Amino acid sequence: MRLKSLFILYILIFIPLFVFSQQNQLDSGKKYTIGEITVSGAQSFNELTVITFSGLKKGEEIYIPGQRISNVIKKLWDENLFSDVNIYVTDIQDNIVDLEINITELPTLNETTITGIRKGKAKELLKELDLTKGKKVTKNLLTTTENFIKNKYKDDGFFFANVMMNTNTVVDSTGEEIGQNLNINIDRGKKVKVKKIHIAGNNELTNAKVRRSMKNTKQKNPIRIFKRSKYIKSAYEEDKASLVSNYKEKGYRDARIVSDSLAIVDEKNIELFINLEEGRKHYFGDIRFIGNSIYTDQELKNFLGIQKGDTYNGVLLQERIADDTDPDADDLTNAYQNNGYLFSRINPVEVNIQNDTIDFEIRIYEGRLAYFNNVTVVGNDKTNDHVIYRELRVRPGQKYSKRNVVRTIRELGQLGFFDPETIAPEFKNVDPNTGTLDMEFRVEESGASQIELQGGYGGGGFVGTLGLSFNNFSLRNIFNGDAYRPLPMGDGQKLSLRAQASSFYQTYSLSLVEPWLGGKKPVQFSLSFSHTIQYFYDFREREADRDRRFLITGGSIGLAKRLRWPDDHFVLSHAISFQHYNLKNYNTGLFTFGNGFSNNLAYTIGVSRNNTFTNPVFPLGGSEFNVTAKLTPPYSLFNNVKYSTLDSDPEFQNPDGSPNQGLIDQKRFNWLEYYKIKFKGTWYTNIIDKLVLRPQVEFGFLGAYNLDRGVPPFERFFMGGDGLGAFSLDGREIISLRGYPNQSLSDQDGNTIFNKFSLELRYPITLKQMASIYALTFIEGGATYDGFKNYNPFQLKRSAGAGIRIFMPAFGLLGIDFGYGFDPIPGTFQANGWETHFIIGQQF
Structure with a gap:
């Protein structure tokens, strides 16, 4: 094609030259000296530029026509700037010729x-x-x-x-x-589908097994629902590699795809043809370790986990040496790198193949120990250095450990001050000769303060919440005017202010959390205060009676310490809390006394473990467990009150001699006595790409030391809905269960036992710093019970649905769920059906 174009150009050039030569007696066998060179047709190029492109010079001797002119034409054409090029001889004086370069520019x-x-x-x-x-x-x-x-x-x-x-x-x-x-x-048209996948050359594995190893490329099957049969070339290439890997995992070391082809059936369908060569099945023979001095052969064999006689599995062998998919894997490479041997190299070599048995040598170059020389963090323009450096698991002079590097990335991500998706360690000045390296952690600040705007219809009225959370607050600079930009920030403390109100209640709270009390050790100190005014509400008339009210004032102080055993993911927490409940003309079904007070002094101890991966908004792996026990003093052991005989005590009787239940309950609940046990476990499993499965289990129990005194009307469990109906601070806990109205699955006065099981499948749409968005589907079930005599963990209210979550640093978590309740709520006989839940400032 290019030769044809050049031929046409030569004709276009030589014809004018030939014509001119006939008119001006141009001698084709004679050399001419170039006189003047002019340019015509140029628009955006000046004359000198075009002449420079051509390479022709005044005084140069050339043949006309000749190879030199041909080369000039070709050179100008190759510039890809012109659509037409002609060279004319405009004048001849003896052996001096004037040339004109005529060009037509290409459009831009x-x-x-x-x-x-x-x-x-x-x-x-x-x-x-x-x-x-x-x-x-x-x-x-x-x-x-x-x-x-x-x-x-x-x-x-x-x-x-x-x-x-x-x-x-x-x-x-x-x-x-x-x-x-x-x-x-x-x-685009429509995607073609794979009508049939033809397999040839397979004897050991059936066609069905071969096709199953291809996870993304499937042939048409009317029964299959979750995996379509659309053809995508990149996915097909991955599946071919997976097919060969599947054979290698089963011992067929020499398996390969001899050929594959694609045939178009029609505009909607194609067929794939794969021709295999399986080879024979192989087994591991002797495995010897060469070059190891740090670990014994037996220790390395334990890491490797492969025995002589095992079916050959090349994929497994590579994973046991270096698993690239898991930075915390128990493989040989990590065994060395976690012990300081950054420069180690491990290579498996086949040294002998006899019949179907392969002997291996694992050749190890240990290198010298590596130590951190300088450890720095860059990119923090708001967070103070000491807040970051106290979280680092690597220190100058410390022996290199890959595990500690990975853990540092997690700890920085869990702070919530930086974009967890961009935290990256950079190795600098790595010197195998001296065994030293510098490490730099790059971070990008994200918004640490949040505005909580929460609204919903719950508890018979609209509930609105306004909250401010400053997650990187600096308490020590609170009196430093220069530090207000707009607030003193950077010391890693959390200050939260929150107000919630509806037509019949108001609640205000303030809390402060210092994660490193004293700045030396990871001991978290927390302090909180709250006050609630709740009025009696007539749900029929939809009016609040402000002469009948329930006042709740309380606070708490807590300490939490990171443990070293069983590992340093564990945290032991302690808290002392106090609430004063004051009832004034507040007669309801929950309280048998309308005037009086109750006090709730409790000690809470908890053990938690959190090793979820770097991003706290969207963890790709790990787990989180939390067990707490909330205990009040056993007053009935030392107050000398016989609660079983209170109804016969004249002090607590009406004038007619009948028991005054209000007075009795005022005595029973003047200081609350109970114990409360809760457990919550969450797992995150990365299935493929960033598709995450999140199972969760929750359990709670409220019990009494003294059965005659009974379980108090406070601290009970209420289940159902999105949790936005938690309008009271009487200790009640709202257990969300999507697909049902708020608090609709419990008795009016709450229950003493609950369990809940949920399963979520999550996939991120984007995990950018400005907004992290992920979609989810869920199934869950739960129920509340009164005492173990009614407890049945398999008698659950079930639901399923889908939703979306949006996390923006300034507003926290936002989302919406559509849940379908498969069971009737108490008092009805049909499945509850669809419910819409708005998730604002909280997370399931």
Whole structure:
């Protein structure tokens, strides 16, 4: 094609030269000296530039026509700047010739638009095509662009994608041409489907087993629901590698795909043909370790976990040496790198193959111990250095440990002050000769303060919440005016202010958390205060009676310490809390006395373990457990009150001799006596890509030391809904269960036992710093009970649904769930059906 174009150009050039020679008696066998060189037809190029491009010089001797002229034409053509090039002889004086270079410029690209696909996809495609303004519009550019788009969509399964390209000239106000606009119209068509996958050459594995090893490429099957049969080239290439790996895992070391091909059946279907060569099944023979001095052969064999006679598994062998998918894997490489041997190298070598048995040597180069020289953190322009450095698990002079590097990344991500997706360690000045390295952790600050705006309809009325959380507060600078930007920040403390109100209650709270009390050890100190005014509410009239009220005032102080045993993911916490309940003319079904008070002094001890991965908003792995026990003093052991005989005590009787239940309950509950046990466990499992499975189990029990005194009407469990109905601070706990109205699955006065089981499948849409968004589906079940005599963990209210979560640093977690309740709520006989839940400032 290119030779044809050049041939045409030569004809176009030589014809004018030939004609001129006939008129001016140009001698083709004679050398001429170039006189003047002029340029015509140029628009954006000046004359000197074109002459420079040509390489012709005044005084140069050339043959006309001749190879030199041909080379000049070719050179100008190769610049891809001109659509036409001609060279004319304009004058001859003796042996001196004047030349004219006549050029026609290629049009330049002005604006490119893509239609036929979504705007977001069009924007991404424009970036890939790199069709920047000012590029020359050549046939090659248009052809290359069209082929690129077609191949791109073909790789995604759109085999019959059609691309139409149109250009139109753009002129300015004076009528002068300023470029060409390019419009690309794309008709993707439909993705082709895999009608059939033909397998040949397989004897040991059936066709079905071979196809199952291809996770993403499936042939048509009307029974299959979750995996479609659309063809995507990149996925198919991955599946071919998975197919071979599947054979290698089963001992077929030499398995390979001899050939594969694709046949188009029609515009909707294709068929794939895969020809295999399985080879024979192999087994591990002797495995020897060479070069090891730090670990014994037996220790390395324990790490390797492979015995002589085991079926050969090349994939497993590589994972046991270095598992690239898990930075914390118990493999040989991590065994060395966690012990300081950064420069170690481990290579498995096949040293003997006899029949079906393969002997291996694991050749180890240990190198010298590596130590951290300098450890730095960059990118923190708000958070003070000491807040970061106290979380680092690596120190200058410390022996290198990959585990500690990974743990440092997790700890920095869990702080919540930085974008966890961008935290990265950089190795610098790594010197194997001296055994030293510098490490730099790069962080990007994210918004640490949050505004909580929460609203919902619960408890018979609209509930609104306004909260401010300053998660990187600096208490020591509270009196430093220069530190207010707009508030003193950077010391890692958390200050929260919260107000919640409806037509019949108001509640205010203040809390402060210092994660490193004294700055020396990870001992967390917390302090909180709250006050609630709750009025009697007539649900029929929808009016609040402000002469009948329930006042609750309380606070708590707590300490939590990170443990070293069983490992340093464990935290032991202690807290002392006090609430004073004051009832004034507040007669309800929950309280038998309308005037009086109760006090709730309790000690809470808890053990928790959290080793979830770096991003606290969207963990890809790990688990979180929490066990707490909330205990009040056993007053009935030393107050000498016989609660079983209170109804016969004249002090607690009405004038007619009947028991006054209000007075009795005022005596029983003047100081609350109970114990409360809770457990919560959450697991995160990364299934594939960033698809995460999150099971969760919860259990709670409220009990009494003295059965005659009984369980108090406070601290009870209420289940159902999204949790926004938690309008009272009487110690009640709202257990969310989507698919049902708020608190609809418990008795009016709450219950003393609950259990809940949930299973979520999550996938992120984006995990950017400005907003992390993920979608989820869920199934869950739960119930509340009164005492163990009614407890049945399998008698659950069930639901399922889907939702979406959006985490923005300034507002916290936002989301919406659509849940379907499969069971009737108490008092009804039909499945509850669909419920919509708005998740604002909280997380399931």
